[in-house]
Amino acid sequence: MDDGLEPAGSAEPTVRVGALHALMYCERLFYLEEVEELRVADAAVFAGRALHEEIAREEGDRVERFTLESGALGMRGQLDAIRRRDGQWIPYEHKRGRPRRDSAKKAEAWETDRIQVAAYAMLLEEAVGEPVREGRLRYHKEDVTVRVAIDDDLRREVHAAVQRARELRRFVDRPPVTANDRLCLRCSLAPVCLPEEERLAREPDWQPVNLSVLDDERxxxxxxxxxxxxxxxxxxxxxxxxxxxxxxxxxxxxxxxxxxxxxxxxxxxxxxxxxxxVAVSWFTGGGRFVGTIGSNGPAVQRRVRQFRALSDEATCLALAKRLVLGKVEGQLRYVLRATRTAPSKREAVEGAVEGMRRVLRQVAHAPDLSTLLGHEGEGASRYFSAWAGMLDPAVDERLRYTGRSRRPPRDRINALLGFGYALLLKDVTAGLLAVGLEPALGFYHQPRSSAPPLALDLMELFRVPLVDMAVVASIHRGQWSPEEDFVVTGEKVWLSDQGRKKIIDVYERRKAEEWKHSVVGYSLSYGRMIELEARLLEKEWSGSPGLFARFRLR
Ligand code: SF4
The missing domain is CATH 3.100.10.20 (CRISPR-associated endonuclease Cas1, N-terminal domain)
Structure with a gap:
């Protein structure tokens, strides 16, 4: 049974033949799937599974998918079928796609498939105790069967692939993206590997193709x-x-x-x-985010890399500066945008704008995190001081901004902001977990509250576009009833059940809106952008730094 559990001191685990197929396609694909255990069940993967189920149904009991394992060969695999032809055993492998065509248009096997069927042949001959000299690949798109001779050269290639797989399993760092970018177009792991973004990090003139869209409809x-x-x-x-x-x-x-x-x-x-x-998150009745569980494999290597990188103070400070620059610049751009067409509003926020510009000039020179925190706090105070001037005069007095208050919120707009930030925190936490990062280990925020510091770090980039802008726009649209959407008890203001449902709707709609990422150059929803930035953050210490926290509001 392949339960993935190896007792301590046991021999090195065998390599899956399917993983050899991935290895021959791209070493990084092998590493992501086998070592980091990242899997993406996209349409192609589901179609592949469906094909195997269909074949099994069609061929009834003449086909038996079974597993073979050999410690001597260092491999294990599940054969689609075997047949006895002219006294010889022949393994069959079914493929959904088309065969390769040589210059004379003759069908032949793809290199990856040749290795795979040869590996099955070697496992089979060890199991039956007689030579297996041929394997067959059935390409269903063209209904063609290609025969592969299992010769010594091919056996040597299989042995070499097993060796390389074992070597790669010992690495903590991911292999680089493939030099053949066309392979990435058909790779199921492109949305998590982000090869195009990695090429952009190395070559600033690279025009990335969007390969990151994954289950956008979920x-x-x-x-x-x-x-x-x-x-x-x-x-x-x-x-x-x-x-x-x-x-x-x-x-x-x-x-x-x-x-x-x-x-x-x-x-x-x-x-x-x-x-x-599917991530699962909990909130208290009062709207406080409690926590999230997510799942994307054991992520050991990703966490080792994260701990290694974030144990370095210089790395933390450099990332934190970029984060604060991104945050304050986002705040400034929003204030300028919100007051662009109204001279009286622009006049009202002039002092705040100047204050934020000053903070931006200081951030690059901050010698340590505590100085940086001071600059960020100054930027936030300038930003929120602009809010009173940004709202339309026609807004109901009870929905106007009177100053920032957190736990508990003291006015309606703070109740909306507080719950909106809590919703954002759960998405950022889920995004980090999906990427295999440890939300509890951050580079800027300190573990002072129950909120995970890395999630607090990352959410700084999204407070303005996902919550602030959505809340102000909803107030300007007249979406809120000061009486029915809020519960006021003394100086504290909470959202009513109806108000909570409304802000969830406002937030989720905003999350689904598409926006052109100013660095990678393609459009994606804000929800996907959270995960993209989490992946770009991980690349900061995984060989392709430079892209995290660079996007800006227009
Ligand atoms: S997306 Fe490209 S580089 Fe990444 S694993 Fe797939 S083929 Fe390899």
Missing amino acids: ESLHVVSHGTRVGRSGEELVVTPLEGEKTKFPIRTLGHLVLHGGSQVTSQAIHLCVEHE
Whole structure:
């Protein structure tokens, strides 16, 4: 059984034949899949699985997929089929696509497939104790079968590939992206590998192709009503309110399950979410973010690299400066944009604008993190001092900005901002977990609260575009009822159930909006941008630094 568990002191684990196929395609692909255990079940992968299921159905009991393993060969693999032809055993491998064509248009096997079928042949001959001299590849798109002679040269290539796979498994650092960029166009791991962004980091004139779009349609499911229960039925989540009809959500349509206040979830439903890499987050009834679970493999190498990099003070300071520059510049650009067409508003924010510009000039010279924190605090205070002047005079007095207040919020706009930032924090935390980073180890924020410092770091880039701008725009659209959307108790202001549902909707809509990333040059949703920046952050210490926190609002 291949349960991935190796007892301490056991021999080196065998290499999957499927992994050799990946290795021959691209060493980095092998490393991401086998060492970092990153898998992306995209349409091609699902189609491949469907093909194998279909073949098994069509061929009934004449086909038996079975697993062979050899410690001597250092490999294990699951054969699609074997046949006895003219007294010889022949392994078959089914492929969804087309064969390669030589110059005379004759069908031949792709190099990756040749190695794969040869590896199966070698496993088979060891199992049956007689030579296997041929393997066959069935390319279903053209309904063509290609025969591969298993000769000594090919066997040597398989041995060399196993050796290389074993070497790579011992590396902590990822191999570089392939020099053949055309391979990346068809690679299922391109959305997590980000080869185009890595080429851009090395060659500033590179024009990246967007290979990062992945499951963009997956949505967040917020369960807000008290007593609502989330359970599982097959591959669906079933949401059952205290009163009313249940609703079913196929797990493949979801990216995040968010449980607010007194809602509940069964362990079977959590199991389904973890299995499908759907993050699960919890909020208290008062709107405080409690935590997130996510799953993307054990991520040991990614965390080792993160700990190594973020143990270095100079690295932390350099990243923190870039982060603060990005944050304050974003705040400044927003204030300028919001007051662009109204001279009276622009006049009202002039002092704040000048203050933020001064902070930007100081950031590069900050000698340490505490000085930088001081500059950032000054920038934030200047920024929020502009808010009173940015809102339209027609806005209801009760929705006007009177100063920043956090726990507890003392006015309605702070209640909206506070909950919006909490929603952002859960997405940033989930994004970090999806990338395999440890949210608790940051480079700027210190672990003073229950919020994970790296998530607090990363969210600085998104406060303005995802929360501030969305909240102000919703106020200007007249979306809020000062009476019904808020609960005022003494000096504290909370969101009512209705208000909370509304701000979730405002936030999620904003997250789905597409925006052209000013560095990579392609458009993607803000939700995807969080994950992209988390991946670019990881590249800062994984061989391709320079792109994290560079994007700017227009
Ligand atoms: S995207 Fe390109 S570089 Fe990255 S793993 Fe795939 S083929 Fe290799």
